[in-house]
Each structure stands twice: as C-alpha cells, then as structure tokens.
Amino acid sequence: MTRPRILVTNDDGVFTEGIERLAAALSEVGDVFTVAPDQERSAAGHSLTLHHPLRAKMVGPQRWSVDGTPTDCVNWGVLHLLKDERPRLLVSGINLGLNLGDDVTYSGTVSAAFEGTLIGIPSVAISQEIETGFTFDAAAAFAIRLARHLLETPLPPGTLVNVNVPAGSPKGVRVARLGRRRYGEDVIEKRDPRGRPYYWIGATPPKGDIEQGTDLSAVAEKYISMTPLHLDLTDYGSLNLLEDVAGVVGAIE
Numbered sequence: 078m079t080r081p082r083i084l085v086t087n088d089d090g091v092f093t094e095g096i097e098r099l100a101a102a103l104s105e106v107g108d109v110f111t112v113a114p115d116q117e118r119s120a121a122g123h124s125l126t127l128h129h130p131l132r133a134k135m136v137g138p139q140r141w142s143v144d145g146t147p148t149d150c151v152n153w154g155v156l157h158l159l160k161d162e163r164p165r166l167l168v169s170g171i172n173l174g175l176n177l178g179d180d181v182t183y184s185g186t187v188s189a190a191f192e193g194t195l196i197g198i199p200s201v202a203i204s205q206e207i208e209t210g211f212t213f214d215a216a217a218a219f220a221i222r223l224a225r226h227l228l229e230t231p232l233p234p235g236t237l238v239n240v241n242v243p244a245g246s247p248k249g250v251r252v253a254r255l256g257r258r259r260y261g262e263d264v265i266e267k268r269d270p271r272g273r274p275y276y277w278i279g280a281t282p283p284k285g286d287i288e289q290g291t292d293l294s295a296v297a298e299k300y301i302s303m304t305p306l307h308l309d310l311t312d313y314g315s316l317n318l319l320e321d322v323a324g325v326v327g328a329i330e
C-alpha cells in the first residue's frame with residue numbers, strides 16, 4: 078500500500094522549528110509535503126492573495142515556500158503541487174503560541190485548516206503554548222497519534238480539529254468548546270519621531286474569567302484541548318428571530 082500523502086503548512090513561515098518538527102513527526106505516518114509562507118504570516122486570518130502573482134520556491138526535499146498567506150499555500154499545495162494525488166490529510170502548525178477561543182478567526186494556522194476542509198481535505202490545526210523552557214515534543218507526539226487515527230477514521234466533511242498543547246507535560250486530552258478570549262480593549266497611541274501618531278492594537282494581554290468546559294480552561298489546567306470546528310457560521314438559533322425581522326423590513330415597495 079502506498080503511504081498516504083500529508084500536506085503540512087503553517088503561518089509562522091517555512092523555516093521555523095514548529096513546522097520542521099511537525100513534518101518530521103508526520104513522516105512516520107505518511108508521505109509529507111511541506112508548503113508554507115516564506116515569512117511569518119501570523120494573524121493573516123483566511124486571506125487569499127488575488128491581486129499579485131505568487132511565487133513558489135523549492136527549499137528542501139518535498140518542501141516549498143510560497144510568498145503568500147497560509148490560505149494561498151493550501152491552495153497551491155492541494156490544487157497545483159499535489160493535484161494528481163491529493164493529500165489525505167492536512168496538518169497546520171505547530172504554531173508558536175496558542176490559538177484558543179476567539180483567536181481562531183484571526184489565526185492563519187487555523188485558517189489554513191479551514192481552507193483544507195473547504196477544498197475537501199480532512200484538516201487539523203495544532204498550536205503550542207509558549208513558556209520558558211517549552212518544547213514541541215508533546216505536540217509532535219500527539220500529532221502522530223491523531224494523524225494516524227484520522228487517516229483510518231476521518232471526521233465528517235467540513236469539520237476540522239483545533240488542537241492546543243500546554244507547555245510542560247500534558248496531563249491528558251480534553252474535548253472542549255471554544256472559550257472567550259478578549260484581548261485588552263485598549264488601542265495604544267504613541268508618537269513617532271516626526272510627531273505623527275501611530276497605534277498598537279491587541280498589545281495588551283487577554284483578561285477575564287476562564288469558563289469551564291472551554292479550550293482555555295483545558296490548557297490552563299495543563300490538558301491538550303481538541304475542539305471540533307465548522308466553517309458554517311450560521312447562527313441557527315437566530316434564524317426564526319431574523320424571519321420576524323424580515324417580515325417587518327422585507328416588503329419591497
């Protein structure tokens with residue numbers, strides 16, 4: 078039997094320890110191809126490059142850099158590089174830093190996995206908590222076990238797994254919903270040497286209580302969190318409410 082193809086990507090850039098550790102780990106499970114941005118694109122979200130051409134460069138065996146976003150990399154990897162035999166799994170990471178709760182909408186790491194599911198590839202995002210002395214060992218070992226399982230027993234189409242790994246030795250794995258992680262709401266204003274204002278958004282750390290049952294609480298208690306995500310953002314609970322609104326505002330005169 079041929080080894081299943083696995084596409085590895087990230088948003089930290091192709092020359093980072095996290096992606097190198099992930100690719101090396103997953104080569105125990107399948108035939109790994111790495112396609113990742115040529116520079117850091119963290120918080121690039123789900124953006125796609127439409128207004129300038131993309132260049133891809135081979136930077137190692139089965140390893141390419143693309144001068145675009147994580148979403149560009151997934152498209153180039155699946156629809157161009159591996160179009161003759163599509164990957165059976167996409168794994169994005171190992172991100173340097175957690176992607177918990179509200180982070181997932183900004184995250185290039187998670188968006189790459191969303192893009193994978195959109196084009197029909199079962200996908201996983203994996204992120205590592207950074208603390209002094211942390212390693213990627215636990216995340217790499219977990220990626221192997223999860224990849225092996227998902228290749229045998231895929232999730233439903235459109236569902237991806239968002240994994241966050243605490244620093245240190247994880248106590249186990251918890252399945253958890255997304256928590257709320259509001260960064261400090263101050264926009265910091267400073268002056269440049271010419272006296273003009275400039276701003277920092279999201280520069281203050283997250284605050285507030287951590288709810289139980291969430292990915293935030295799992296990682297805070299030193300468990301690996303796994304959260305199933307779906308790109309259908311419809312708020313089903315509000316469909317009826319909006320029908321009422323449509324009844325009021327919907328009359329076309």
Ligand code: MN
Nearest residue numbers: 088089119172
């Ligand atoms: Mn990143």
